[in-house]
Amino acid sequence: MLTFEPRIISAEREFQSWLLKINNIDNIINGSDTFKDYKYYLKNLIDNGKHMPSKNEIKLLGKMKITGSMAFENLHRITISNVKVEITLQEKNELLPFQAIQSLSSNSDLEIRKKAFKSKLNSYNKISETSMWAYNSIKGEQITEAELKGYNSVFHMAVNSYNLKEETITTMFKVIKKYLYNIQKGISHKAKLLGYDSPLPFYDLFAPLCKTKKNYTFGETKSIILDNLKDLGDNLNSVATKVFIENWIDSEPRANKRGGGFSVNLHGIKESRILFNFEGTARR
Known part of the structure; x- marks a missing residue:
C-alpha cells in the first residue's frame, strides 16, 4: 500500500484535473443514469479542485508521506506495542504488554485498577520523547500540507477531507457543551455507587458496577x-x-x-x- 499510494494520489489528481476542464459537467452527470450514482464523488472532486496543488507537488507530497507522517504513525504504534509495563500482581513482579495493562482498567478489584493505572503512567516515561517527536512531525507535515493546498488551517483541511461542513462540527460541540452537565452527573453518580464522597478517581472510570467476577474463556x-x-x-x-x-x-x-x-x-x-x-x- 505504501508503494502504490503516491501513484494512486497522482492518478486521482490527473482525473480531477480532467474533470475541471469540462464546462457542462452538471448536465453530463444529470443526463446519465450511470453517472448519477457517482454524482457525490464527482462533485466532491470538482469542489475540492481549488485546494489541489500542481501535479508535481501532489506527487512529491504523496512520496514524502511514506517517510513522513505515515512512517511516524507506524513508529508510534510500534513503540506502544513494544512497551513492557512493570506491575506487581498477587505478590509477583511481572512485565506485561501495554494492552494487557489497559484491560486491567475494568478489573473488578480496586487495588488491581489502582496498580494498573499507576504502572501505566510510569510506563509513559519510556516513550514520552518518541511520542512527542512522532506527534510533532505528523502535525508539522499537516500544517505544511494545509498551507500548500490553500486551507486556512489543518482544521479546515480535515473538515473538508471528511466531507463535513464547519457548522456541523460547531453544532456537535454545542450539543456536547449543552449536555456535558448530564455526563458529569452520571460520573458523579458512579462515584457514589462505588462508595466515594469525593470525585471519581480516573482509575475507576471504567470500574464495573456489578459484583460478578465472571470471566470467560x-x-x-x-x-x-x-x-x-x-x-x-x-x-x-x-x-x-x-x-x-x-x-x-x-x-x-x-x-x-x-x-x-x-x-x-x-x-x-x-x-x-x-x-x-x-x-x-x-x-x-
Whole structure:
C-alpha cells in the first residue's frame, strides 16, 4: 500500500484535473443514469479542485508521506506495542504488554485498577520523547500540507477531507457543551455507587458496577456468539462459524501487538480479518 499510494494520489489528481476542464459537467452527470450514482464523488472532486496543488507537488507530497507522517504513525504504534509495563500482581513482579495493562482498567478489584493505572503512567516515561517527536512531525507535515493546498488551517483541511461542513462540527460541540452537565452527573453518580464522597478517581472510570467476577474463556465466548446468532438466521451463523474455524481472528493480547480493534475486508477472496485484544470479560 505504501508503494502504490503516491501513484494512486497522482492518478486521482490527473482525473480531477480532467474533470475541471469540462464546462457542462452538471448536465453530463444529470443526463446519465450511470453517472448519477457517482454524482457525490464527482462533485466532491470538482469542489475540492481549488485546494489541489500542481501535479508535481501532489506527487512529491504523496512520496514524502511514506517517510513522513505515515512512517511516524507506524513508529508510534510500534513503540506502544513494544512497551513492557512493570506491575506487581498477587505478590509477583511481572512485565506485561501495554494492552494487557489497559484491560486491567475494568478489573473488578480496586487495588488491581489502582496498580494498573499507576504502572501505566510510569510506563509513559519510556516513550514520552518518541511520542512527542512522532506527534510533532505528523502535525508539522499537516500544517505544511494545509498551507500548500490553500486551507486556512489543518482544521479546515480535515473538515473538508471528511466531507463535513464547519457548522456541523460547531453544532456537535454545542450539543456536547449543552449536555456535558448530564455526563458529569452520571460520573458523579458512579462515584457514589462505588462508595466515594469525593470525585471519581480516573482509575475507576471504567470500574464495573456489578459484583460478578465472571470471566470467560475464548471457547465459551465463541459458543455464546454462535448460539445467539442462530436466532438471526442460518446465513449469519454459518459465516460466523467459518470465521472461527478458519481463524480469521487475532484476539490474543501479547507483546509487540498494537491496541484497539478493527476489521479488514479482503474483497478478492470475500473474507475478513479481525484484530482485537480479548479480555475474557462481558465488556470485551
